[in-house]
Amino acid sequence: MARNAKTVSFISAHIFAPQIRKTSVHFIATEFAALGHDVKFISVGYSWLRKLKNCPRYAAISSSQRNQFEQIKENLNAGVYIAPLHAFSSTNFYFDKLSSILFPIYGSYFPEFAREAIRRSDLIVIETGTPIAFFDLCKSLSGSAKFIYLCRDHMPTIRASTYLQDLERRIIAESDSVCVHAQRLADLLPASGRITVVPQAIDPEPFRSTDKSPYPTGTVNAVSAGDMLLDRQVIAKLATAAPEVCFHVFGASWDLIKPANLIIHGEVGFEQLAAYIRHADFGIAAYATSETDQYLAESSLKLLQYAHCQLPVILPDSIPVDRGNEVKYNANNLIDARSLVDRCLEFRRSSLGSYSIPSWRQNALATLATVGINEHPFHSLA
Secondary structure: OOOOOOEEEEEEOOOOOOOOOOOHHHHHHHHHHHOOOEEEEEEEEEEHHHHHOOOHHHHHOOHHHEOOOEEEEOOEEEEEEEEOOOOOOOOOHHHHHHHHHHHHHHOOOOOHHHHHHHHOOOEEEEEOOHHHHHHHHHHHHHOOOEEEEEOOOOOOOOOOOHHHHHHHHHHHHHOOEEEEOOHHHHOOOOOOOOEEEOOOOEOOHHHHOOOOOOOOOOOEEEEEEOOOOEOHHHHHHHHHHOOOEEEEEEOOOOOOOOOOOEEEEEOOOHHHHHHHHHOOOEEEOOEOOOHHHOOHHHHOHHHHHHHHOOOOEEEEOOOOOOOOOEEEEOOOOOOOHHHHHHHHHHOOHHHOOOOOOOEHHHHHHHHHHOOOOOOOOOOOOO
16 A cells, blocks of 8 residues: 555445446546555445346346455455345335335444455545445444545435435534535535535546447447436437437436337446447437436536537536537427437537546545545646
8 A cells, every 4th residue: 555545445336347337436436546545345235136126237246246345456446235135215105114214224234344344444435325324334333434425416316215315414414524526416415514516527548549439330329328317208209300310328228119220238338338429429418307406417427428529419408508519408398309410410529629627536636635635736626
């Protein structure tokens, strides 16, 4: 370990697997490790219930990460707590009431590989959602460790259980730092927390290194990445209206009638997805949003990635972003899908310009600085 290095544990609902797309927590943990900190990444929210639902994340968990750590790279080890049963959020009224009993039970136990990591930690980073159920257990095991609550989403937006929403309010007040990636999200949180806005970032290298297009020569292609608040009806309308365009959907299931020109790719690794984004003709961000979801304008990784690759993007006008590459529609009105596609195809990438987007190294340094870890020089993200 480097001089002044810390032992850091992440509690996340995501897993480290090459065939699973990366989210911000993967990049931050990787950068912590690259800075010389000893990082243990603990994934929670997995049991045979996930297997019954054919969950891609569950299927991707390697045998060497099941209730033990596997080295991912230098200073970074990842393991998955797989319980006999796990608590989960549900919009069903009765399941939601039951969750107030199940989450405290589920969050009261860690297997020894995770307990030992927590005991040794100088810093514990807990992500939004199911991971916060383990906050009190981590507090009891960790002694003097500092806590960062990595608040990635608005709890009502992701339909978290009432129990977790209530628990989050206490965690925000008790954490040493609360890091959010959008001012609009910070404005939705209780004022009791030590809240810092650390802007989202991108890793440009996978986009730079994907010179070869994955698309057949001469074809026109659109890409949609991720499943959060995905309005599948909009994508189906776009595909039906533009049969000459091939629509590629990543990281999301499909339960509607599927047009012949729509391809469902499921979960893929970030390096593979980067090639599809870079070489697409346009992107899609078909969010089904409300006013409280507008933080997505600042925090959406795919919007940043589309902008970085100078892609025109179709998205609802409820998302208040204006980088110059947007083709917007009003979700409350009848959508002219053909017109949206044509407007995208009329864009010239050279006219879209480039965007100044922070790196994940900057993001990681800013996150560490919120708890007084300033061993590396940090420059303004502005």
